Amino acid sequence: MSEVLVLVDHVDGTVRKPTLELLTLARQLGEPSAVFIGSADQANAAAERLKAYGAEKVYAVDDAQTKGYLVAPKAEVLAQLAEKTSPAAIFIVSGYEGKEIAGRLAIKLGSGLITDAVDLAVDGGAPVFTQSVFAGNYTVTSKVKQGTPIATFKPNSAAPEEAAGAGTVEPFAATISDSAKKAQIVASQPRKATGRPELTEAAIVVSGGRGTGGNFEPIEGLADALGAAVGASRAAVDSGWMPHTFQVGQTGKTVSPQLYVANGISGAIQHRAGMQTSKTIVAVNKDEEAPIFELVDFGVVGDLHTVLPAATEEINKRKG
Amino acid sequence: MNIVVCVKYVPDATADRQFESDNTVDRVGVDGLLSELDEYAVEQALQLKEKAGDDTEVTALCVGPEKAVDAVRKALQMGADKGVLVSDEAVAGSDAVATSLVLAKAVEKLGSEKQVDLVVCGMASTDGSMSVVPAMLAERLDLPQVTFASVIETQGDQVRVKRDGDTATEVIGGTMPLVLSVTDQSGEARYPSFKGIMAAKKKPLDTWALSDLGVDAGEVGLDAAWSEVLETAARPPRTAGEIVKDEDGSGATALAEFLASKKFI
Ligand SMILES: Cc1cc2nc3c(=O)[nH]c(=O)nc-3n(C[C@H](O)[C@H](O)[C@H](O)COP(=O)(O)OP(=O)(O)OC[C@H]3O[C@@H](n4cnc5c(N)ncnc54)[C@H](O)[C@@H]3O)c2cc1C
Ligand SMILES: Nc1ncnc2c1ncn2[C@@H]1O[C@H](COP(=O)(O)O)[C@@H](O)[C@H]1O
Numbered sequence: 001m002s003e004v005l006v007l008v009d010h011v012d013g014t015v016r017k018p019t020l021e022l023l024t025l026a027r028q029l030g031e032p033s034a035v036f037i038g039s040a041d042q043a044n045a046a047a048e049r050l051k052a053y054g055a056e057k058v059y060a061v062d063d064a065q066t067k068g069y070l071v072a073p074k075a076e077v078l079a080q081l082a083e084k085t086s087p088a089a090i091f092i093v094s095g096y097e098g099k100e101i102a103g104r105l106a107i108k109l110g111s112g113l114i115t116d117a118v119d120l121a122v123d124g125g126a127p128v129f130t131q132s133v134f135a136g137n138y139t140v141t142s143k144v145k146q147g148t149p150i151a152t153f154k155p156n157s158a159a160p161e162e163a164a165g166a167g168t169v170e171p172f173a174a175t176i177s178d179s180a181k182k183a184q185i186v187a188s189q190p191r192k193a194t195g196r197p198e199l200t201e202a203a204i205v206v207s208g209g210r211g212t213g214g215n216f217e218p219i220e221g222l223a224d225a226l227g228a229a230v231g232a233s234r235a236a237v238d239s240g241w242m243p244h245t246f247q248v249g250q251t252g253k254t255v256s257p258q259l260y261v262a263n264g265i266s267g268a269i270q271h272r273a274g275m276q277t278s279k280t281i282v283a284v285n286k287d288e289e290a291p292i293f294e295l296v297d298f299g300v301v302g303d304l305h306t307v308l309p310a311a312t313e314e315i316n317k318r319k320g
Numbered sequence: 321m322n323i324v325v326c327v328k329y330v331p332d333a334t335a336d337r338q339f340e341s342d343n344t345v346d347r348v349g350v351d352g353l354l355s356e357l358d359e360y361a362v363e364q365a366l367q368l369k370e371k372a373g374d375d376t377e378v379t380a381l382c383v384g385p386e387k388a389v390d391a392v393r394k395a396l397q398m399g400a401d402k403g404v405l406v407s408d409e410a411v412a413g414s415d416a417v418a419t420s421l422v423l424a425k426a427v428e429k430l431g432s433e434k435q436v437d438l439v440v441c442g443m444a445s446t447d448g449s450m451s452v453v454p455a456m457l458a459e460r461l462d463l464p465q466v467t468f469a470s471v472i473e474t475q476g477d478q479v480r481v482k483r484d485g486d487t488a489t490e491v492i493g494g495t496m497p498l499v500l501s502v503t504d505q506s507g508e509a510r511y512p513s514f515k516g517i518m519a520a521k522k523k524p525l526d527t528w529a530l531s532d533l534g535v536d537a538g539e540v541g542l543d544a545a546w547s548e549v550l551e552t553a554a555r556p557p558r559t560a561g562e563i564v565k566d567e568d569g570s571g572a573t574a575l576a577e578f579l580a581s582k583k584f585i
Binding site: 072110128 | 416444450460489493498504510556
């Protein structure tokens with residue numbers, strides 16, 4: 001069976017959940033090989049986790065010389081590994097960085113590229129990707145016609161399933177060109193932990209919009225009662241009430257949780273683009289004509305400032 | 321400075337976007353416009369020109385159908401100095417890989433007399449939303465990419481930007497020439513003024529075919545695309561949900577009840 005290269009998305013060696021999803025998907029197609037670009041001492045710990053989700057091999061690529069540069073070195077690493085292993089496909093997590101690595105890699109390898117896939121099927125040994133396009137209004141299936149199929153998958157594309165792999169760690173020494181070292185990461189400020197689940201990975205997201213009037217307490221209260229991540233519309237971000245990293249939508253994060261609760265959000269097309277594929281959608285809005293109500297499984301026409309605290313209290317009571 | 325800003329002509333997101341029978345995006349039957357996210361790119365290009373205050377020239381470059389000239393014209397109305405539309409029957413149905421090839425060749429042609437210092441792109445096209453063309457352009461032109469910028473600063477040929485990455489906020493630096501892409505956090509785009517609209521009518525606007533760029537028709541278009549859409553299906557409309565009016569706290573109870581029934585509590 002051919003290898004499927006999966007680029008590991010991690011923070012200081014801690015493997016993020018979407019990578020485990022990709023390993024799970026990759027098993028449909030071949031033998032998952034994780035590509036870990038990071039410091040050598042982090043690789044072994046990461047390998048344990050990757051192995052538990054089916055990685056047969058873990059290519060450990062030391063980034064001591066390249067971590068200060070943006071995107072391009074990672075694309076070179078993958079291109080060289082692809083030359084070496086002739087993989088059945090290369091999977092990367094969607095995100096700014098993942099998509100850009102994939103873009104550069106596609107040109108280097110002369111390969112077709114699919115971005116923001118949400119599911120995978122295998123047809124005659126070849127991968128078929130499902131994507132959700134036009135703000136989630138259409139579902140399309142695509143395949144790659146030329147070269148090694150490269151795909152980026154959105155978080156939550158699969159439920160990670162454990163499966164013991166061999167997890168053999170193989171150091172890989174890539175040669176990084178000078179031209180890949182031309183965009184420097186001058187400074188990096190890791191995001192502050194919120195103590196809540198990661199927005200794109202959360203099973204439940206509770207969001208607030210302009211209707212909060214800048215008071216996110218009711219949103220955060222409900223989120224905590226449900227163990228949810230907090231999100232925001234662009235109007236709330238533009239008003240300076242929430243940092244941009246909380247924005248859901250076309251120019252923010254795309255989320256696809258089990259439950260999305262939109263509060264004081266009208267439901268503009270750009271907001272829908274980031275949440276329309278959520279399994280269950282709930283909205284609280286005082287305007288019964290708000291377009292968000294076209295999407296909901298359950299809606300409350302009312303003032304979020306009274307409905308949410310009361311609902312939170314009721315939920316906490318039920319939880320006992 | 322010589323700045324090229326890449327502007328895409330896209331179907332209006334608020335209209336009913338659809339596919340052709342060959343599964344390509346319908347770019348003709350639906351009203352189109354300059355991709356809103358590329359307005360931010362035009363804005364930043366113009367601000368850099370204004371800051372430089374010298375003979376800096378901004379060229380708006382678009383690859384698209386004939387109608388796409390509207391996108392170029394809008395950029396000229398906003399203040400770009402000249403426009404180029406690359407339009408050719410053979411380009412229809414191109415994927416990002418082929419589009420980036422055509423854009424790269426056009427940038428090279430634009431730089432044949434005077435080097436292009438900056439290629440400015442939007443963060444994503446509002447139709448495909450791939451966010452890959454700027455990285456592909458950088459790869460093809462062998463230039464550094466300084467992408468997803470929310471704040472842009474330049475000093476001479478040095479560029480520094482703020483990038484809200486996936487797990488960290490970063491400062492990225494590079495030396496021109498480079499490819500820059502900007503987000504919608506970079507600052508509101510200006511509206512064309514009446515003066516701008518009048519002035520745009522006199523600005524140079526060229527249309528190039530593939531042959532002007534030395535690109536072989538067989539390298540682009542639907543048949544040459546490296547990826548293929550097999551099927552498209554409109555998402556089934558969501559079944560109408562239950563909507564209740566909050567009266568004296570009934571909304572909160574009903575909401576908790578619903579969440580419990582779905583086992584979220
Ligand atoms: C290029 C582009 C990209 C964009 N990208 C994004 C994006 O990524 N994400 C995004 O969200 N938007 C995005 N937008 C903006 C989008 O078009 C909308 O402007 C935005 O989503 C509106 O936010 P909102 O729903 O919070 O505000 P509004 O549209 O102002 O809606 C506020 C809602 O709150 C309700 N309300 C008011 N008070 C209360 C109350 N006390 N209780 C309950 N309800 C109340 C009102 O009835 C109303 O429905 C983008 C726009 C453009 C042009
Ligand atoms: N056909 C095109 N013509 C001009 N610029 C384009 C075209 N396609 C993409 N771009 C540029 O590349 C950016 C990202 O596009 P995409 O990768 O398609 O999301 C856009 O914001 C534009 O600046």
